[in-house]
Every structure is written in structure tokens, then in C-alpha cells.
Amino acid sequence: MLTVENLTKVYPTGAKALSDVSFLVDEPKVIAIIGPSGAGKSTLIRCVNRLVEPTSGKVLLGDTDVISLNRRGLRKARRRMGMIFQEYNLVERLTVMENVLSGRLGFVGFWRAYRRKFPSDDVAAAFRLLDRVGLEGYHNTRADALSGGERQRVGIARALMQAPDLLLVDEPTASLDPKTSRQIMRLLVELAHEAGTPALVNIHDVALAQTFSDRIIGLAAGEIVFDGSSDQLTADVLTRIYGEEDWSTTIRTDDDNDNGMTEGSDEGKQKGRPEKDQGSIPEASAG
Template structure:
């Protein structure tokens, strides 16, 4: 589904962020991208949708070469690539529903998006997605009234509203407490499994990556120095990626408590609230 061939990035300052990175991601496969700060993790995922322009190499999404696209072609291709951000990137004054519907901006004309006139099917899909991420009862809440975990759930629903072929996820748990972090990772992996959706997750928490993803790629100074299963991520491999350290605690997998976090539990579905919200949203069509 996604294929990188010899991807390199050198900034104007002469700093080399990526060197000859080649990898592929199959449908439904979720990859944890780990490495120290400055290893090139964020640069790599931003090169995929050309938020950062690669210096050399090729990027393919299916049969489409992303690196060979014009501005107009790139705009079309970006519809197929959902992005989930560390700091959520929500519009604080807009409601949960309006933020999710912004995932359709690449599909509607300027004036329809300006006046928030989205097609009925887009609104129905947004309701389904909000139910899936546990926010049916919060449709009309402003984004600035949500907890961190709830905001990240909105970001996930917004990315899925694009109906993407690929998810790029930049530090989705960095601003969250440990319990909520596990829930968000679990939600992302479950949704990717359900949809056969490939994803690359840039993540600093090695134990969390071990717990939830089946493939881990380690970057060091812009080069791939590890590509394997979580079980292969031993002290020697972590030393190769990060340098000398006592890794005994880091490679111990996080205990799974299987509970839902209290702060986000109020995001559960309430049928009568959802029905009222559906009536209010009719004005968007």
C-alpha cells in the first residue's frame, strides 16, 4: 500500500534528516516508528504527504507516486492520507461535529465549506465515527471543553472522515496520561484492523509501542537501524537505536488493565442525546 524507495531529506542548513530510507507498509499493518529526538521520525511521516519535501527518493501510495505529483495532484492525493496530530489541531471554538466534518474539506467546494453546508451522507458518517470513538454524547460540545483524550478521539474521527487509504500519526499519546494513552493506542489499532487501514505511528513510548503494534521500525540519525517485531526489541537493539543505557525497565511491557479511563468514560453513547444532536445538525445540510 505505502512504499518508500531511497527516501532522503537534507535541509537547507545542510542537516541530514533522512538517509536512503526504504520500507513498505501493507494494508491493515500498523507500524510503530521509534527513535531518539532528531532521528527523523516526524520528518519521515511529513515527507509521505509532502508537508516536508523530500530531497531524493520516491514515495508510492498504491500505484500513485506521491513524489511526482503537481500541486493539484498532491491536493487530490492528500484526501487519501489522514493525519492525526500530537496537539490535536482542532479548531477550539468549533463543535465536535464541526471539527470532524472538517475532514471533508478536501471534497467540498469553498463556499459549501465556508458556510458549513456538508452533504447529508458526510454528516451521517460523522455520527457513525463519533459513536465508534465514544463521543456520541458530545457532538455539540466545543472542542475547548473536552479532555485531552476526548480531543484526540475527535482527531481520530476527523482523519477517518476523509475515508483515507493511510493514516499518519504523530505522537498521539505524548500529551496524555498513561491510562488514556493505552486507550487511544488500542482504539487506533482496532480501527485499523477493522478497516484494513495501514498506519505509521511516530511514538516515543517504547513499552506502549511494544504492547500495541506488531511491527516496529527504529530510526537513528535518519537511518533505519531496526525493522522487526516487538519481541525482537531487546536491550541490544535499543542500544543500537538510542545509545547505552539500562533498558531493563523500558522493554518491560505495560500491564493491561482493560478498563476505560474515567475522564473519557462520559464520552459513551446516549441515544436520546444523539437523537437531539442529529436534529440540531440538520441545519448543516
């Protein structure tokens, strides 16, 4: 699905953001990328869809060599990658519906986009998605009238409108309060599983990463220092990623009973009886 090989990015200032990063995404799973600020998490995600041009290395989306594409080819490749941002990045003066439909911009012609006349299938899909993310009836609300959590829901719907082969998610919860963060992560993970889409999620909250991801990649100073399942994340590993610190309160233990992967939060409390192994996300909820 996605192959990243020896990806290196050196910024014009000489700062080396990524050095020789390689990994493979071959299952539709949620992969959390953790690491301290400045470790290169954002750069990594943006190099995949070339919002940042990598210095060297390879990015393969399916069979498409993203790095060698010309502008036209790159636009086509970007259609296959949905992106979700920390600051939501909605076009604020546009309505929720226009923002969601902007996920189809790569697919429709200029005049359709200009007159906002999207194919009825797209409109139907947009209404369904708005429903699914819990924003029923918000389609004519202007984006700048929404709260942070609502904006991120629109952001998620916009990314999924592309029916992407891959989701690139950059710090989706960093601007949200803890409760909304969990709701957003839960929604994101559910939708990714429903659509069978793998997701690369930058996140600096280790507990959230452990709770909601199937696999964790640890970045430190632009290099991958850990790549494994979330229950392999030990104090030792965290020290390798972030440096020396008392990690005993950060790591989720087995008796933590929020597995975060249930259908809805309240329902989950009842049926989500803690089972022996919660380190990995139960595939069952993916369908």
C-alpha cells in the same frame, strides 16, 4: 500500499533529517516508528504527505507517485492519508462536528464547506464515528472546551472521516497521561484494524509501541536501524536505536499480561488470558 524508497531530507540549515530511508507497507498493520528525539520520525511522516518536501527519494501510495504530484494532485493524494497529531491540532473555535467534518474538506465543494452543508452520508458517518470514539452527544461542543484525551478522539475521528488508505500518526500520546495514552492507542489500533487501514505511528514510548503495534521501525540519526516485529525488540536493538542504557526494565517480557488488543479494557482483563505468543498483535481482532 505504501512504498518509501531512498527518502532523504536535508533541511536548509544543512541538518540531515533522513538519509536513504526505504521500507514497504504491504499489509494493513500498525507500524510503530520509534527513535530518539531528532531521529527524523516526524520528518519521515510529514515527507509521506509532503507537509515537508523531501530532498530526494520516492513515495508511492498505491500506484501514485506522491513526490512528483502537482498541487492539485497532491491535494487528492492527501485526501487518501489521514493524519493525527501530538497536539491534536483541532480548529479550536469550531465545534467537534465541524472538526470531524473537516476530514471531508478535500471531497466537497467550496460553498458546501463555507455553509457547512456536508452531504448527509458524511454527516451520518461523522455521527457514527463520534459514537465509536466515545464522544456521543459532543457534536456541538467547541473544541477548546475538550480535555486532551477528548481532543485526540476528535482528531482520530477527523482522520477516519477521510476513509483513508493510510493513517499517519505523529506522537498521538505524547501530550497525554499514561492511562489516557493507553486508551487512545487502543482505540486507534482497533479502528485501524476495523477499517483495514495501515497506520504509521511515531511514538517514543517503547512499551506502548511494543504493546500496540504489529511491526516496529527503529530510526536513529535519520536512518533505519531496525525493522521487525515487536517481539524482536531486544536490549541489543534498543541500544542500536537509542544508544547504551540499561534496557531490562523497558522491554516487555512474556509474562506481562496486558496485550492491549482486546475490545475494551475491562473486558480484556477477563478474556485476554495471556497466551504463549503475545509479541505480535492477534489478527483475530481485526475481524
